[in-house]
Amino acid sequence: MYGNIICFDPCNMAPSSFKLNTGASIPALGLGTWQSGPGEVKNAVSYALRTGYKLIDCAFCYGNEYEVGEGIKEALNLGAVKREDFFVTSKMWCTFSSRVEENLDMSLKALGLDYIDLYLIHWPVAMNPHGNDIRFPTLPDGSRDLDMSWSHIETWKQMEKLVGTGKVKAIGVCNYSVRYLEGLLPQATIIPAVNQIENHPYLPQDEIVSLCHAKNIRIMAYSPLGSAGSPLMKEPTVESVAAKYRVSPATVVFSYHNKRGITVIAKSVKESRIDQNSKIIDLDQRDMKALENIHKAAGIKRYVYPAFNVDFGFPDKS
Numbered sequence: 001m002y003g004n005i006i007c008f009d010p011c012n013m014a015p016s017s018f019k020l021n022t023g024a025s026i027p028a029l030g031l032g033t034w035q036s037g038p039g040e041v042k043n044a045v046s047y048a049l050r051t052g053y054k055l056i057d058c059a060f061c062y063g064n065e066y067e068v069g070e071g072i073k074e075a076l077n078l079g080a081v082k083r084e085d086f087f088v089t090s091k092m093w094c095t096f097s098s099r100v101e102e103n104l105d106m107s108l109k110a111l112g113l114d115y116i117d118l119y120l121i122h123w124p125v126a127m128n129p130h131g132n133d134i135r136f137p138t139l140p141d142g143s144r145d146l147d148m149s150w151s152h153i154e155t156w157k158q159m160e161k162l163v164g165t166g167k168v169k170a171i172g173v174c175n176y177s178v179r180y181l182e183g184l185l186p187q188a189t190i191i192p193a194v195n196q197i198e199n200h201p202y203l204p205q206d207e208i209v210s211l212c213h214a215k216n217i218r219i220m221a222y223s224p225l226g227s228a229g230s231p232l233m234k235e236p237t238v239e240s241v242a243a244k245y246r247v248s249p250a251t252v253v254f255s256y257h258n259k260r261g262i263t264v265i266a267k268s269v270k271e272s273r274i275d276q277n278s279k280i281i282d283l284d285q286r287d288m289k290a291l292e293n294i295h296k297a298a299g300i301k302r303y304v305y306p307a308f309n310v311d312f313g314f315p316d317k318s
């Protein structure tokens with residue numbers, strides 16, 4: 001039901017990786033880097049890799065890939081890890097929708113890598129490539145300067161061309177609703193390996209999750225703690241399951257995703273939290289049911305919805 005699970009830690013029945021439709025493995029848990037500030041993110045990445053994290057999630061738009069790359073370099077130079085033993089994700093930003101390979105090359109250079117394991121379309125909308133800012137061009141009224149004449153399908157065609165270059169191992173999308181994915185799939189030669197979306201007990205998004213599982217597209221859950229301020233850490237059901245297992249609420253949330261066959265990425269720049277966030281346990285069906293019911297009482301909550309002023313087709317926003 002939740003796709004192929006391929007790797008188990010013998011002391012813990014929770015899988016530590018999942019299979020992609022390319023045949024490669026993706027780690028079940030990773031470190032996010034959005035809003036990880038200068039002077040913090042190098043150590044966060046290096047520390048995470050040195051302490052066993054196998055996945056780092058990056059993006060051109062985060063403006064910190066050079067420092068993320070310094071963290072990767074530090075862990076490699078210390079001999080703590082080998083490049084082939086960890087997985088790096090980066091994302092093509094909207095101002096580069098018509099210049100995908102150029103944006104990939106910028107990320108590779110900043111990160112100091114010669115390939116990325118998974119390259120994603122960040123949002124399925126184009127912004128003016130010649131606007132007043134390289135990342136967030138605006139119109140005189142302050143709204144985002146979009147290029148609505150450019151289709152995300154054209155962007156995907158450029159993504160497909162990257163696969164033969166050796167610079168990416170797999171390609172995928174982010175923030176695709178059922179409507180957008182159903183628009184893309186009939187036009188695609190390569191099925192996206194991943195759809196990275198906001199996902200947590202307040203926003204299970206079962207509709208798009210089920211479609212992706214049916215099409216063998218792996219879901220990556222972003223903002224699993226509810227993004228800045230981590231509201232899921234204080235959710236009463238999450239707290240009570242955490243107390244039962246004597247683990248952090250973060251572990252409960254990540255384990256909920258793990259049970260759903262979903263890779264999860266959480267951001268922290270604090271070593272103690274990076275440690276705390278590295279654990280996943282095998283939840284039983286009763287706990288899963290309780291976690292699955294949270295949104296029914298609390299209501300749907302989406303924390304990340306940038307001001308593109310575009311209907312991306314998500315039921316809670318359409």
Ligand SMILES: NC(=O)C1=CN([C@@H]2O[C@H](COP(=O)(O)OP(=O)(O)OC[C@H]3O[C@@H](n4cnc5c(N)ncnc54)[C@H](OP(=O)(O)O)[C@@H]3O)[C@@H](O)[C@H]2O)C=CC1
Pocket residue numbers: 031032033034035057058122174175196197221222223224225226227228229230233248250265266267268269270273276277304
């Ligand atoms: N494709 C996309 O459009 C998107 C992708 N992402 C990716 O997903 C990653 C994770 O999502 P993100 O939005 O950052 O939010 P998260 O849900 O990971 O929450 C991050 C926040 O929680 C805090 N935090 C982390 N661990 C703990 C803990 N154990 N206890 C208490 N607080 C904690 C962090 O603070 P501190 O650092 O101070 O510990 C930070 O404020 C991003 O960093 C990014 O890589 C995110 C959003 C959109």
Ligand SMILES: O=C[C@H](O)[C@@H](O)[C@@H](O)[C@H](O)C(=O)O
Pocket residue numbers: 034059061062304305306307
């Ligand atoms: O990946 C994280 C988010 O999608 C982030 O990249 C966007 O929210 C961006 O800051 C924006 O304002 O459009």
